[in-house]
Amino acid sequence: MSELQTVSFYQTGTFTVGNRLLKQEERSVQANMQRTNSLNSGHRACQGCGEALGARYAIDAAMNASNRQLIAANATGCLEVFSTPYPETSWQIPWIHSLFGNAAAVATGLAAAMKVKGKSDVRVVAQGGDGGTTDIGFGCLSGMFERNDDVLYICYDNEAYMNTGVQRSSATPGAARTATTMPVGERPGNSFGQGKFLPAIAMAHEIPYVATATVADLRDLEAKVVRAMSFRGARYIHILVPCPLGWGSASNDTIRLARLAKETGLFPVFEAEYGEIKSALAIRRPLPVEDYLRPQKRFAHLFGKNLAVDTIARIQAKADKNIRKYGLLAKEAV
Amino acid sequence: MLKQCEGSHAVAEAVAMCRPEVICAYPISPQTHIVEGIGEMVKSGELKNCEFINVESEFAAMSVAIGASAGGARSYTATASQGLLFMVEAVYNASGLGLPIVMTVANRAIGAPINIWNDHSDSLSQRDCGWIQLFAETNQEALDLHIQAFKLAEELSLPVMVCMDGFILTHAYERVDMPTQEQVDAYLPPYEPRQVLDPAEPVSIGAMVGPEAFMEVRYLAHAKQMQALERIPQLAEEFKVCFGRDSGGLTHTYMTDDAETIIIAMGSVLGTIKDTVDVMREAGHKIGVLGITSYRPFPLAAVREALKNCKRFVVLEKSLAVGIGGIVATDVRMAVTGMGLKGYTVVAGLGGRAITMKSLTAMLEKAGRDELDLVTFLDLDWKVVNKQLAREKEVRRSGPAAEAMLRDIGAVAARNY
Numbered sequence: 001m002s003e004l005q006t007v008s009f010y011q012t013g014t015f016t017v018g019n020r021l022l023k024q025e026e027r028s029v030q031a032n033m034q035r036t037n038s039l040n041s042g043h044r045a046c047q048g049c050g051e052a053l054g055a056r057y058a059i060d061a062a063m064n065a066s067n068r069q070l071i072a073a074n075a076t077g078c079l080e081v082f083s084t085p086y087p088e089t090s091w092q093i094p095w096i097h098s099l100f101g102n103a104a105a106v107a108t109g110l111a112a113a114m115k116v117k118g119k120s121d122v123r124v125v126a127q128g129g130d131g132g133t134t135d136i137g138f139g140c141l142s143g144m145f146e147r148n149d150d151v152l153y154i155c156y157d158n159e160a161y162m163n164t165g166v167q168r169s170s171a172t173p174g175a176a177r178t179a180t181t182m183p184v185g186e187r188p189g190n191s192f193g194q195g196k197f198l199p200a201i202a203m204a205h206e207i208p209y210v211a212t213a214t215v216a217d218l219r220d221l222e223a224k225v226v227r228a229m230s231f232r233g234a235r236y237i238h239i240l241v242p243c244p245l246g247w248g249s250a251s252n253d254t255i256r257l258a259r260l261a262k263e264t265g266l267f268p269v270f271e272a273e274y275g276e277i278k279s280a281l282a283i284r285r286p287l288p289v290e291d292y293l294r295p296q297k298r299f300a301h302l303f304g305k306n307l308a309v310d311t312i313a314r315i316q317a318k319a320d321k322n323i324r325k326y327g328l329l330a331k332e333a334v
Numbered sequence: 335m336l337k338q339c340e341g342s343h344a345v346a347e348a349v350a351m352c353r354p355e356v357i358c359a360y361p362i363s364p365q366t367h368i369v370e371g372i373g374e375m376v377k378s379g380e381l382k383n384c385e386f387i388n389v390e391s392e393f394a395a396m397s398v399a400i401g402a403s404a405g406g407a408r409s410y411t412a413t414a415s416q417g418l419l420f421m422v423e424a425v426y427n428a429s430g431l432g433l434p435i436v437m438t439v440a441n442r443a444i445g446a447p448i449n450i451w452n453d454h455s456d457s458l459s460q461r462d463c464g465w466i467q468l469f470a471e472t473n474q475e476a477l478d479l480h481i482q483a484f485k486l487a488e489e490l491s492l493p494v495m496v497c498m499d500g501f502i503l504t505h506a507y508e509r510v511d512m513p514t515q516e517q518v519d520a521y522l523p524p525y526e527p528r529q530v531l532d533p534a535e536p537v538s539i540g541a542m543v544g545p546e547a548f549m550e551v552r553y554l555a556h557a558k559q560m561q562a563l564e565r566i567p568q569l570a571e572e573f574k575v576c577f578g579r580d581s582g583g584l585t586h587t588y589m590t591d592d593a594e595t596i597i598i599a600m601g602s603v604l605g606t607i608k609d610t611v612d613v614m615r616e617a618g619h620k621i622g623v624l625g626i627t628s629y630r631p632f633p634l635a636a637v638r639e640a641l642k643n644c645k646r647f648v649v650l651e652k653s654l655a656v657g658i659g660g661i662v663a664t665d666v667r668m669a670v671t672g673m674g675l676k677g678y679t680v681v682a683g684l685g686g687r688a689i690t691m692k693s694l695t696a697m698l699e700k701a702g703r704d705e706l707d708l709v710t711f712l713d714l715d716w717k718v719v720n721k722q723l724a725r726e727k728e729v730r731r732s733g734p735a736a737e738a739m740l741r742d743i744g745a746v747a748a749r750n751y
Contacts, residue, residue: 071531073401074540086541094531096404097540098427102397105389109356109401109409110531112385116355116407122533140397143390 029057029064029222036063036092038070043090044082048251050241050258051079051156053215055127058154058239061222063093065229066123071110072096075103075128075137078163079156101136103128104144107151115150123229124150130157130171134198145205148233152225155198155236158243166246170195173266174318175311176298178246183301192314199238199272206275207234213269214240216259220281224271240267248297260292265319268326282330286323289316335512341473341503344510345438345496346371348477350381351518352436352484354410355525356402357386358395362417363450364500365440369412392417396424396435403433404539406530408484410435414500415442418456422463425493429464429555431540432528434487434494436480437465441601441652442500443685447736451686452500453652454600458629458661464555466494466562467630468582469600473498473508475627478581481513482569484522489565490558491528497629499602501686513577521576559631566628584633586625587640589615593622595702596641598666599650600626603682603689607650610694619702626662637669646676648701650694650712652683659709676704682712718742 029035038059045052063070071094074080080097083090098106107126114122126144128137133155144151160178161167168178174192177183181190202210208231213221221239228235242249242257249257261267262281266289269281290312293299302308323329339347346368357376359369373388375381385402389395392413399409413421418439428435439457443449457467468483470476476498483494498504529539543551563584570582588608590596597607604625611621624640624647626633641647647670649663658664660679667677678701683689693713700706722739726732 069533071405071533081542084538084541086538086543086547089538089541091538092536094533094536095538096401096531097538098397098400098431099423102393102400102424105394105397106401106404108387108389108394109358109398109403109407110405111401112356112387112398113402113405113407113409116383116385117405139391140394143394146390147387149387 028219029061030218032064035060036068038063038091038093039083040090040092042088044085045078046245046251048244048254049078049082050215050243050254051129051158052082053218053254054156054221054239054241055079055154057215057218057221058127058225058237059093059125061225062123062125062152062229065226067121069122070094071114071122071124073098073103073106073110073124073126075126075132076100076163077129077132079127079129081163100132102140103132103137104151104153105140107153108144108147108149111150123152125152125154127154127156129162130155130159131161131169133157134170134196142201142205145202145207145234145236148207150232150234152228152235152237155238156241157238158241158246160243160246162243162246171198173315175302175308175315177301178298188301189299199236202236202238203272203275205234207236208232209235209271209273211236211271212238212240212267214258214262214267215242216255216262217269217281220269227271246298248300249295253295257292257295260287263287264289264292265323265328266292266315268322268328270326277326280326280328283323283328284330286329289319335514336509337512338507338509340367341476341498341506341508342367342440343371344473344477344512345480345498346375347512348480349410349436349438350375351513351515352410352481352522353383353408353524355384355407356399356409357384358389358398358409358411359386360389360392360395360413360417362392362414364442364452364504365412365414365417365438367504368438368440392421393424396421396428396437399435399437400424400428400431400433403428403435403527404431404529404531406525406527406532408488408525409433410437412438412440414440415444415450415456418460419444422460425460425465426463428493432491434491434525436483436487436494436496438480439495439497440500440504441497449685450500452502453684453686454497455653455684457495457497458653460495461630461661464492465630466492466559466628468494468496469627469629470496470498470503471586471602471604471625471627473503473506474510474579475581476503477510477512478573478577478579481518481522482573482582486562486565486569488525490562492558492562497601502602511579517576521573563628563631563633582627584626584628585636585640586627588623588625590622590624590640591643592620593643594620594645595648595698596622596624596644596646597648597650597698598624598626598637598662600629600662601652603650603652606689606691607694610691610698613691614695614698619698621698621702629662632665632669634669637666638673641670641673641675644675646678646701646704648678648680648698648706650680650682650689654681654684678706679709680706680712681709687713715743
């Protein structure tokens with residue numbers, strides 16, 4: 001997508017942009033000269049990586065909220081690989097990578113160690129991609145949730161196994177092309193009627209805090225991390241992070257696609273406390289899912305010689321359902 | 335203090351005296367009584383300053399222990415059999431990261447067929463995982479080895495498995511000499527981690543290591559085990575000074591000086607073997623016993639030294655390297671390379687099959703005449719095996735093998751060999 005992007009600038013109070021208009025204490029952590037650069041520059045993420053952006057904002061916000069007393073456990077995956085090609089590490093915080101499927105459990109152990117050592121001021125985050133969270137790490141994550149261990153788990157969801165070469169995960173949307181759901185045959189791309197929406201499963205554990213966010217609304221993402229850090233016990237933030245490599249999108253479209261995911265209703269942005277939804281980020285002007293799908297090569301087969309009308313309608317229905325279910329329509333919207 | 339108690343209870347008390355800070359508990363027979371015991375002590379307040387975490391799987395148990403250990407806490411868990419296999423990825427990770435976790439393995443067979451009884455297949459399957467493996471002969475030794483294990487693990491920054499025979503030791507009520515807290519405190523200093531996740535001094539742990547350094551990092555793991563080879567006997571000596579009894583070390587010998595035949599084994603079966611040898615000695619058979627306490631690192635020099643005057647050795651092991659024979663026997667053969675000894679492998683006691691003095695005597699007599707097969711399956715019911723082999727030859731769809739063999743045997747109580 002090469003044409004000029006139009007960006008609307010909203011007013012204060014929307015958590016969108018306009019940091020300068022906010023009161024000092026409401027300003028973005030990233031805008032602060034004293035930000036910690038927890039995930040420092042020099043790492044090896046792809047250009048336009050949504051995960052790197054999300055992690056930078058999330059961890060700096062968590063550092064700020066914890067008075068810089070933070071330890072991170074990381075699942076295997078892109079974030080782990082691109083941040084620590086030793087002898088180089090981008091992490092300026094104490095950080096451990098153990099395995100693909102155990103980040104939540106390692107974090108549980110860390111939180112227990114901090115408690116028993118009388119260092120309860122030291123907070124623990126665990127982080128992983130959607131594969132490490134919704135698939136292979138799901139058992140450990142659910143265990144951490146139900147025990148209400150004092151851990152903030154952050155999932156950076158780019159909707160497939162990108163580190164291993166774009167294979168389907170249980171977070172891959174219907175119709176999407178991945179290396180294991182190729183756009184061939186009668187039903188090209190990923191199957192419909194499969195997959196899971198982990199934030200809803202997290203809520204079912206009735207943990208203190210669950211939120212979703214995207215890298216389009218970074219101020220909202222920061223605010224949610226800060227909110228999450230104000231709770232003790234298990235907390236979960238699920239961040240949609242577009243992946244230029246896996247999605248087949250332009251690297252300068254990462255934020256735009258994240259915004260479209262939200263503005264179409266395909267990715268509901270909300271927060272919940274103790275299993276109940278407390279608020280949702282409103283969609284000002286709902287956009288057709290086509291706007292979101294077209295710029296991504298993983299959906300290119302829907303827009304070939306014959307427009308895949310039925311499939312697009314199916315995806316639109318999913319967006320419409322989200323809008324109804326989570327009450328995403330802004331009051332002033334038409 | 336002398337007391338009569340269950341092996342699991344003895345271990346639970348000993349572990350508690352080691353002042354663990356994080357315990358991960360997941361039930362699996364025959365280990366469960368150990369974590370139950372510790373859990374009760376934490377709940378009652380008897381064991382203070384300890385987080386007891388009921389995890390959702392063994393994989394999580396080891397992963398929580400990894401996190402806790404990296405956070406600077408003394409960490410412990412216990413498992414067996416399928417549980418050990420379920421956590422294997424994390425087991426390798428703990429040793430690869432150099433985290434001094436102590437874990438009890440209540441040795442039990444591995445399925446299929448599912449079997450809850452004792453053999454050594456579980457921990458021996460983890461032969462190369464980088465953990466130190468110590469095998470207890472008695473409940474007293476199991477208790478003592480745990481205290482030594484924390485010290486050894488933390489000195490070397492390597493995890494240690496203390497292996498004790500499931501049911502035979504874990505569920506046996508025996509007399510043990512329970513140390514005092516003061517004795518344990520005098521022997522085991524507080525945990526001072528070599529690496530720790532601390533916001534005051536941030537480090538990255540678990541980075542990717544490429545071909546430029548992987549060999550060296552792996553060699554370091556080997557070098558640490560070689561250090562353990564030196565340290566284990568010293569720790570046993572120090573233990574004797576503090577507690578006044580022999581426990582641990584690399585190997586135990588029994589009547590080996592003038593022995594023509596030496597039988598080598600690990601774990602509780604050594605008791606039965608020594609009783610057998612006592613009787614056979616009276617009948618004039620010059621037999622000695624070598625017990626291996628430290629399976630990893632494997633004490634090549636100590637084994638060689640113990641076997642230097644004998645004519646033959648028999649390795650009796652509760653494990654099977656399918657497709658070759660013995661697991662322990664292979665290591666022993668490496669130790670005696672070039673000594674010109676006759677060596678026999680005896681696979682025995684798989685899945686809890688009783689190892690009796692009668693069978694041992696017959697086997698050892700045969701070995702003494704050098705008539706033993708190179709690999710022997712002690713008390714194997716050939717009739718049942720041959721019937722099944724014949725069935726599979728005759729019928730394509732012969733069905734599930736284990737179930738057919740059980741049907742052939744019929745309903746039986748514990749058999750008396």
